[in-house]
Amino acid sequence: MATVLKQVLAWMPFFFGIGFIAPLIAQLMVLWDIPAPFGISRIAFGLIIGGTWGLVANIRGRWL
Template identity: 40%
Template structure:
C-alpha cells in the first residue's frame, strides 16, 4: 500500500500539468487570439508546454 501511494504521489506533477496547466494554456491562447506557427493547434502547443513543464517538475522536484 505504501509503495502504491509513493508511486501515485510521484506522478502528481505530471498529472497536474496535464489536468490543469494544459487546459489553462489552451484556453488562454484561444482567448488572446494567439496564432501558433506551423499550422498546429493551440491544444498541441499547450500539450508541449504543459508536458515539458510537468516533466521538469517531475525530474527536479520543483516547478520554478
C-alpha cells in the first residue's frame, strides 16, 4: 500500500497537470470567453497543456 502511494506521489506533477491544471485552463477559457484552437474542445486543449506541462515537470523536477 505504502509503495503504491509513494508511486502515486512520485507522479503527482503529471496527475496534477491532468487532474487540476487541465480543468482549470478549460474553465478559465470559458470565464474569459477564449475559444480553443484547431477546433478542439476547451477541456481537450486543457488536457494537452496540463498533461504535457505536468509530464515535463515530473521529468525536469521544475514547473518552470
